[in-house]
Amino acid sequence: MRDxxxxxxxxxxxxxxxxxxxxxxxxxxxxxxxxxPVLPAERYNPPFIEIWEAMERxxxxxxxxxxxxxxxxxxxxxxxxxxxxxxxxxxxxxxxWVHSAFxxxxxxxxxxxxxxDYRPPHAHPLGALAALDEIPFDQISYGTKGMNLKVFYxxxxxxxxxxxxxxxxxxxxxxxxLEFVSFATxxxxxxxxxxPRDPPDGNRTPxxxxxxxxxxxxFPPREIALAERVVYAETDGTEKV
Numbered sequence: 220m221r222d223x224x225x226x227x228x229x230x231x232x233x234x235x236x237x238x239x240x241x242x243x244x245x246x247x248x249x250x251x252x253x254x255x256p257v258l259p260a261e262r263y264n265p266p267f268i269e270i271w272e273a274m275e276r277x278x279x280x281x282x283x284x285x286x287x288x289x290x291x292x293x294x295x296x297x298x299x300x301x302x303x304x305x306x307x308x309x310x311x312x313x314x315x316w317v318h319s320a321f322x323x324x325x326x327x328x329x330x331x332x333x334x335x336d337y338r339p340p341h342a343h344p345l346g347a348l349a350a351l352d353e354i355p356f357d358q359i360s361y362g363t364k365g366m367n368l369k370v371f372y373x374x375x376x377x378x379x380x381x382x383x384x385x386x387x388x389x390x391x392x393x394x395x396x397l398e399f400v401s402f403a404t405x406x407x408x409x410x411x412x413x414x415p416r417d418p419p420d421g422n423r424t425p426x427x428x429x430x431x432x433x434x435x436x437x438f439p440p441r442e443i444a445l446a447e448r449v450v451y452a453e454t455d456g457t458e459k460v
Contacts, residue, residue: 287341350439396452
């Protein structure tokens with residue numbers, strides 16, 4: 220009898236282990252898409268819009284619900300991207316998901332979706348992607364180690380002035396220098412920040428964006444429109460109020 224109960228106990232443990240291994244909580248359910256689109260991988264010309272178009276083709280998300288662009292990437296010293304990570308939130312069949320693309324240096328794009336019960340009150344991703352696509356990357360210095368690029372979102376009021384060495388607005392494929400820009404809005408707004416890929420150094424404290432003269436802070440058109448005050452540098456203080 221003892222052996223029988225021992226066998227039953229072992230069977231229950233085995234069943235439980237396999238159930239735990241196969242069970243994925245709804246908040247973490249993942250879909251990995253089999254199709255691997257190959258996107259253009261040109262120097263100075265990352266495939267931002269092409270990433271979006273590939274995700275539209277392969278992922279059945281509801282476009283009107285798309286929110287919150289999340290993008291991280293690296294450039295090498297020659298201005299070619301080494302990888303791009305892009306994600307955004309959008310519903311599928313009325314449920315909240317986050318959709319991701321990981322693009323390798325050769326242009327191969329690996330797509331996935333994860334169920335996540337969260338709908339951020341942020342802007343549609345295409346605005347930030349279109350602004351990224353307008354940046355003249357052939358006019359940026361990449362230093363000896365290359366550069367990082369991130370899209371950040373902000374929910375608090377903030378002012379950028381001459382403390383920041385390089386602040387720009389994206390306009391018609393150019394970076395227009397700014398002297399001053401301030402935000403006092405209830406809207407969530409984005410910045411595109413490009414900064415050096417410095418190697419880790421245990422003896423050096425991290426350099427903040429506003430302390431690094433090599434870093435760039437770029438504002439998309441939507442953000443310029445949302446700003447409380449904007450002063451352009453090359454027009455002797457011309458303001459947009």
